[in-house]
Amino acid sequence: MRQKVKLVGLGKQIALSMVTIAIGVSLIMFATSYVFFYLLDKYWPEYLPQEMSLIPTLPEVIWMMVITSVGVSMAAFFAYHLSKEILGPLNSLLISIKSVAEGDLSSKIELDDRCMKETSLLVDNFNGLVDKLKTAADEQHFWNAAIAHELRTPVTILQGRIQGLADGIFEPDKAQFDNLLNQVTRLSRIIEDLRVVSLSEHEHLAITPESTDIANELAHLVALCQPQFLVSGHTVSATYNHRFAWCDPQRFQQAMLALFDNITKHANSGPINIRTDKAGDFVTIEIEDAGPGIPEGEELTIFSAFRKASVNKRHNGSGLGLAVVAAIVHAHGGHVSYRRNLSGGSIFSLMLPATGKPIKH
Incomplete structure (x- = not known):
């Protein structure tokens, strides 16, 4: 008008x-x-x-x-x-x-x-600003709804169990307390994942990089997650062609645990292959599973918070796992990507700096 x-x-x-x-x-x-x-x-x-x-x-x-x-x-x-x-x-x-x-x-x-040209530029900049504000508002609304959805389930379970214990419906035995502890652990995990993703988006995620033996870290994490792999029907094999990367050991463990958790929840039973190698100034860590893979067209959104692949929406997950992986890798100045293998499985590729020297992009 x-x-x-x-x-x-x-x-x-x-x-x-x-x-x-x-x-x-x-x-x-x-x-x-x-x-x-x-x-x-x-x-x-x-x-x-x-x-x-x-x-x-x-x-x-x-x-x-x-x-x-x-x-x-x-x-x-x-x-x-x-x-x-x-x-x-x-x-x-x-x-x-x-x-x-x-x-x-x-x-x-x-x-x-x-x-006039100057007026047109001014109006174009204003319209662009409005578009960005609308996108930010939509993202905030989406995040609020997603966070409320993810927190509601464990909180509801906790409330019901505690109310049942208070009313004498449930016996206060070890199984009940283990169930409550699991829900509290899940809440803590969601809160920590949200914190990591939020800090990463504002480039405030703190890391303390050092020369880290990622082969040793991966072997330790595989052994730690072995019971989880057995339950999900996965067998893990690893090939370490390069052992060291410049990264924060604790953040590296957090990223790999999130990735392993994602695979055990969503990938078909079968082999999981881990490979490390060196590519220029980076060390690559590739995790390959047996499928079913990410549907075509959804590859660009799987590393965003609360973005679940359509084949995984029936599974009980927060949608934060891969976002945490991407946030930690990006905080190190690295890259994370996804591609399908010839048999339709997924290959997640993480690239971390090989040394503490400045990287020429």
């Missing part, structure tokens, strides 16, 4: 300035003409007609008034249209800014092709 231009403020100043310039130019023109003819009459009178007078006649006065009026009218006309071109988008911008301040993030400004 185009806004009506009012010649107030800047518009009035433009109009008055143009009219003042027109009157000033006319006065200067008349004054300099009289000065010129005065000097000509005083020093070179032979160049002037004998009957010429410096006092203007009535027709000359009328002519000067007409010329001045035409100049002022033209100045006012162009000032109005210039003000309209400048103030039209500015008035729309002010109204849109007010709408955005009141929470309406759908407010945008439409321009026609006649707008």
